[in-house]
Amino acid sequence: MPVYPLRGRDDLFCGLRSAAGRAVLIRGTEGLGKSALLAELRATLGVRLVGVRGLRAESTLPYGALQRMFGASVSSGAEARDRLGAVSAPTICWVDDAHWIDQESLAALGFAARRLAGAPVGMVLASRSGSDEFDSVELPPLSESAADQVLRDHGVPAGVRPQLVELGDGNPADLVALAASLTSAQAAGREPVSPILRDRLPRYTAELDAMPLDERLRFLGTCMDFSARKATWYAAASPADRRAAHARLASVEEGPDALWHRAMATATPSEPLADALAAAPAMDHAAAARHLERAAALTADPGLRAARLLAAADAAWQAGRPGWARLLLSRADAEPGAVALLHGEIELRDGDPAVATHELGTAARLLPDPAAALLLAGEARRLGGDLGGYRALARTVPAGEGLAFAHFQGLTSVYAGRHDAAVVPLEEAVAKGMADTDVAGAVWAAEAAFARGHAEQAHEYAAAAVSRARLGKRHAELPWALIYLALSAIALDRIPCARAASRDGLRAPHNLRMEHLTLLGLAAALLGDRAPELDEAAEGIAERGLGRPAAVAAWAYACLDLAEDRPDDALSRLEDLASGVSGDQPVIRVLATPQLVEAAVCAGRPERARAALEVFDRWTLAGAEPCWLALSHRCHALMASDPGVAERHFQSAIEAHRRAGGAVELARTRFAYATLLRRHRRTRDARDQFRDALRGFENVGATRFAERARAGLRAAGETVDAPHRSLAGLTPQQDAITRLVAAGETNKEIARRLVISHRTVDHHLRNIFTALGVRSRVELARRVATGE
Numbered sequence: 072m073p074v075y076p077l078r079g080r081d082d083l084f085c086g087l088r089s090a091a092g093r094a095v096l097i098r099g100t101e102g103l104g105k106s107a108l109l110a111e112l113r114a115t116l117g118v119r120l121v122g123v124r125g126l127r128a129e130s131t132l133p134y135g136a137l138q139r140m141f142g143a144s145v146s147s148g149a150e151a152r153d154r155l156g157a158v159s160a161p162t163i164c165w166v167d168d169a170h171w172i173d174q175e176s177l178a179a180l181g182f183a184a185r186r187l188a189g190a191p192v193g194m195v196l197a198s199r200s201g202s203d204e205f206d207s208v209e210l211p212p213l214s215e216s217a218a219d220q221v222l223r224d225h226g227v228p229a230g231v232r233p234q235l236v237e238l239g240d241g242n243p244a245d246l247v248a249l250a251a252s253l254t255s256a257q258a259a260g261r262e263p264v265s266p267i268l269r270d271r272l273p274r275y276t277a278e279l280d281a282m283p284l285d286e287r288l289r290f291l292g293t294c295m296d297f298s299a300r301k302a303t304w305y306a307a308a309s310p311a312d313r314r315a316a317h318a319r320l321a322s323v324e325e326g327p328d329a330l331w332h333r334a335m336a337t338a339t340p341s342e343p344l345a346d347a348l349a350a351a352p353a354m355d356h357a358a359a360a361r362h363l364e365r366a367a368a369l370t371a372d373p374g375l376r377a378a379r380l381l382a383a384a385d386a387a388w389q390a391g392r393p394g395w396a397r398l399l400l401s402r403a404d405a406e407p408g409a410v411a412l413l414h415g416e417i418e419l420r421d422g423d424p425a426v427a428t429h430e431l432g433t434a435a436r437l438l439p440d441p442a443a444a445l446l447l448a449g450e451a452r453r454l455g456g457d458l459g460g461y462r463a464l465a466r467t468v469p470a471g472e473g474l475a476f477a478h479f480q481g482l483t484s485v486y487a488g489r490h491d492a493a494v495v496p497l498e499e500a501v502a503k504g505m506a507d508t509d510v511a512g513a514v515w516a517a518e519a520a521f522a523r524g525h526a527e528q529a530h531e532y533a534a535a536a537v538s539r540a541r542l543g544k545r546h547a548e549l550p551w552a553l554i555y556l557a558l559s560a561i562a563l564d565r566i567p568c569a570r571a572a573s574r575d576g577l578r579a580p581h582n583l584r585m586e587h588l589t590l591l592g593l594a595a596a597l598l599g600d601r602a603p604e605l606d607e608a609a610e611g612i613a614e615r616g617l618g619r620p621a622a623v624a625a626w627a628y629a630c631l632d633l634a635e636d637r638p639d640d641a642l643s644r645l646e647d648l649a650s651g652v653s654g655d656q657p658v659i660r661v662l663a664t665p666q667l668v669e670a671a672v673c674a675g676r677p678e679r680a681r682a683a684l685e686v687f688d689r690w691t692l693a694g695a696e697p698c699w700l701a702l703s704h705r706c707h708a709l710m711a712s713d714p715g716v717a718e719r720h721f722q723s724a725i726e727a728h729r730r731a732g733g734a735v736e737l738a739r740t741r742f743a744y745a746t747l748l749r750r751h752r753r754t755r756d757a758r759d760q761f762r763d764a765l766r767g768f769e770n771v772g773a774t775r776f777a778e779r780a781r782a783g784l785r786a787a788g789e790t791v792d793a794p795h796r797s798l799a800g801l802t803p804q805q806d807a808i809t810r811l812v813a814a815g816e817t818n819k820e821i822a823r824r825l826v827i828s829h830r831t832v833d834h835h836l837r838n839i840f841t842a843l844g845v846r847s848r849v850e851l852a853r854r855v856a857t858g859e
Contacts, residue, residue, distance in 0.1 A: 424616065566735060638674040700724075
């Protein structure tokens with residue numbers, strides 16, 4: 072039987088791994104994956120386990136659960152505490168289905184749990200309900216991306232996954248059942264089961280029928296929060312019962328809630344009610360989508376009904392619910408241009424770029440103002456690396472003074488190397504993009520500024536786009552804006568800022584998430600660190616043919632090749648990028664030029680980087696910003712055969728780095744300069760540069776590069792103390808993580824403190840456990856305390 076990975080629970084799982092000395096109760100409704108989370112925890116912790124599953128048949132048997140757990144008679148909380156307190160090896164005490172545990176056992180475990188502080192014992196319980204005995208953590212429904220991954224694991228085709236994601240409503244058990252139903256239906260040549268899980272409906276319907284009428288209506292009234300399990304009960308009721316329950320609630324509620332229930336209690340179209348519901352204020356985009364969807368159902372006029380479904384789809388999309396948005400769009404049978412525009416945007420962010428290109432092209436032909444559709448269609452072309460298609464699209468943009476025309480003219484000029492011709496249209500695109508107050512305008516302005524080489528301006532406009540998205544709760548546009556905030560921060564050598572932006576962007580539709588994963592990988596690689604995000608992104612990039620994140624990933628891997636002293640591999644990888652293996656990605660190709668030059672020089676083949684450096688210089692001089700000028704000077708210093716020329720370029724690069732304020736690239740330039748000086752026997756000057764480089768690398772946590780700087784200092788004749796290392800020779804970052812673990816901080820807290828991702832913390836912890844030969848956080852904390 073296949074074993075499927077746990078999806079969408081990374082943060083919680085990492086927190087539970089540090090359960091020593093405390094007790095945590097995971098609370099969630101049926102089917103949310105509590106048992107799966109416990110099973111995964113038990114399988115991966117590598118410590119002693121003591122546990123029990125609650126049994127309904129023994130829920131009234133005093134101390135029955137404790138007796139099964141400890142294999143002996145236990146009749147009090149003190150005895151349970153003493154039994155746990157006698158444990159010397161790291162141990163996790165687990166309880167599944169704790170809602171069926173007898174009250175005496177639960178109270179005894181609670182008594183023991185309150186006295187676990189400092190002990191090598193942790194307690195993790197899973198229950199459908201909370202308990203006053205324990206601190207509890209709510210297990211939320213899966214995000215749409217995690218739900219999609221569950222369906223992908225079970226072999227559900229991409230074309231039907233969005234609908235099943237919507238039907239499953241974040242409940243893993245329902246998603247698995249829907250996947251199984253689809254598989255069996257396909258095997259039998261039938262249509263798959265619809266929204267309701269067929270095997271549960273008869274039982275639910277029978278229990279509802281057995282209830283007295285008043286009790287049934289009260290019960291249905293509690294099921295209207297539309298969580299997956301309650302929604303199944305709700306759907307099991309007859310339409311008449313549902314309407315009656317809504318009518319009953321409408322009579323006791325006030326304000327918008329009463330209006331909603333009146334609308335749901337109405338069986339026939341009602342224009343006044345539909346108008347009132349569509350105009351009613353909503354607390355968030357998801358609520359607005361529900362209101363508009365119901366208003367559409369009560370609307371008799373086809374055109375108005377379609378407009379409301381379209382508005383509902385847009386609200387669902389902004390709420391971060393692409394599956395729901397697609398379903399609503401499929402029911403809108405008017406306004407084809409607007410439908411194609413929204414469908415194209417959803418596909419661009421969460422689907423196939425080729426489909427997005429088609430839909431957005433259709434929208435551009437049908438809409439009276441095609442600007443938004445053309446701009447998004449252009450981005451779809453560039454995402455897939457189809458620069459020829461982008462140029463062809465640019466020729467269709469109506470000439471004029473609009474944002475779209477200026478943006479296309481500016482970018483096509485830059486891509487052709489005609490930087491003088493790009494200045495006016497790009498400045499116009501910036502002005503028009505920032506003149507409005509929408510998110511998209513600020514993003515287009517940021518991109519136009521970046522294309523001119525104005526990284527500081529691009530960062531400012533991207534920050535404005537992020538602010539607009541947050542204020543407007545535009546959840547679908549926020550990750551898009553964060554991409555340009557992260558990319559401009561990388562260009563400005565502000566790695567912590569870039570990491571923070573892309574971590575915020577990870578809760579995003581699929582394609583945007585892939586971009587942020589690769590940007591996180593690049594940010595780490597620029598410091599010489601290998602980030603797990605790159606490997607995580609690989610499958611998703613290949614599945615959708617996402618050229619831009621593929622190019623960023625190639626750039627990041629090349630940085631790692633250089634950090635690990637494999638210049639030939641880096642050169643080959645970057646030449647593949649330049650030749651269009653990931654499609655034509657001119658921006659990434661130009662940005663990666665400093666690494667291409669370094670790789671070519673280190674590999675002894677500088678001639679293979681000359682053409683790329685000429686392109687980089689033309690773009691650099693057009694923007695004339697210190698961050699680019701510094702890199703250009705460093706590249707020319709590395710390429711120079713005359714030591715005097717090289718030294719002048721290095722000195723100019725250092726001065727430009729100081730103006731730009733970049734720490735990592737300044738340190739790398741100093742290191743390269745020091746290497747040149749040592750090679751020409753100017754050891755005293757070399758030591759000064761190596762020392763400054765070492766200080767810079769240490770300040771930003773670039774441990775691999777710092778070690779190289781120490782080696783350079785030693786080679787230049789200076790005695791250098793070994794870096795501070797903790798147990799068994801851990802690196803400074805591993806040392807920091809080790810001591811924070813010993814202090815009791817979770818992976819999420821450590822990640823926030825060290826400005827790294829929780830996956831990176833987990834990655835380092837696995838290496839730490841291996842290096843020290845420990846199997847748990849408790850054992851690690853003991854090693855730190857004893858200094859062994």
